[in-house]
Structures are given as C-alpha cells and as structure tokens.
Amino acid sequence: MVEDSALATTLVVPLTADAATGAYAAAGTQSAYRGDTVNLSALASYDPGGYTPLTYTWTTISVPSTSTANLTSTSATPTFVPDKVGSYVFELGVTNRLGLADPTPDRVRLTVSAPPTQPPVADAGSDQ
Numbered sequence: 001m002v003e004d005s006a007l008a009t010t011l012v013v014p015l016t017a018d019a020a021t022g023a024y025a026a027a028g029t030q031s032a033y034r035g036d037t038v039n040l041s042a043l044a045s046y047d048p049g050g051y052t053p054l055t056y057t058w059t060t061i062s063v064p065s066t067s068t069a070n071l072t073s074t075s076a077t078p079t080f081v082p083d084k085v086g087s088y089v090f091e092l093g094v095t096n097r098l099g100l101a102d103p104t105p106d107r108v109r110l111t112v113s114a115p116p117t118q119p120p121v122a123d124a125g126s127d128q
Helices: none
Strands: 002-004 007-015 013-015 024-026 030-033 037-040 055-060 084-097 106-113
Touching: none
Parallel strands: 007 037, 024 106, 030 106
Antiparallel strands: 002 007, 013 024, 055 084, 084 106
16 A cells, blocks of 8 residues: 655555465565655464464565665564665564464565656746
8 A cells, every 4th residue: 555645655565474384475576765654564464373462573684785774673564764766675574472483484575766756836826
C-alpha cells in the first residue's frame, strides 16, 4: 500500500506466508523514493503449531555504499527512511515462544529512486 499526502509517502511492505513450509516470502521487490517513510510488516507471519507470541528480528543486509541507513529492530512493523538512491535489502527472522526459529529468514528488497521533480505552476489569479 502506498499513501501519498502533502507531508509524506508511506510504503507498507507486506510479507506473505507459505503455508506448506512456514517460510516467509517477501511480496516481490518494492520501490520507494528517497526520503519516504518505509514501513515493513511481518504481521502475516505465523507459527503452524500456534506457539505464539512470535518474536521478530529485522537486520540490514545491504544498502547503497554511501547510505547511513541501518535497520535493526525487533518490531513486527519497523520503519526507516532511505537516505540514498539504490537497493536496500533487509532480512526478517521469526522465532516462536519455544525458541524455534524459521530456518530460512526472509529477505525484502527495496529499490529507492530520487523523488520526481515537478515544475512550479504560475497562477496570477482570475483574469481581470
């Protein structure tokens, strides 16, 4: 979901669960603009045996070479703001209340581009 407003753009990156394996597959490569607030979401994660609550571990795998962005979170829905144009990759690990972790953490790729530039609009008011 992408929401545009005068103040910010928010991108929600959902994860989908593979019912057969319990693995968590990212919903493809997502895109955003530099400076957007990006919300990642692991709320579709589940434990097939029902051993909840789950704990989440998000880590940064790669960012553009000059970026200072770093995502380290235990929230199911962390946010960050990409500071450079390029590719960002984050990994999600999920653990159940018994301490069993998903053996194949999921990766989310985010492609960030420069915000579009728009020329100003001249308006001198109503014709006189």
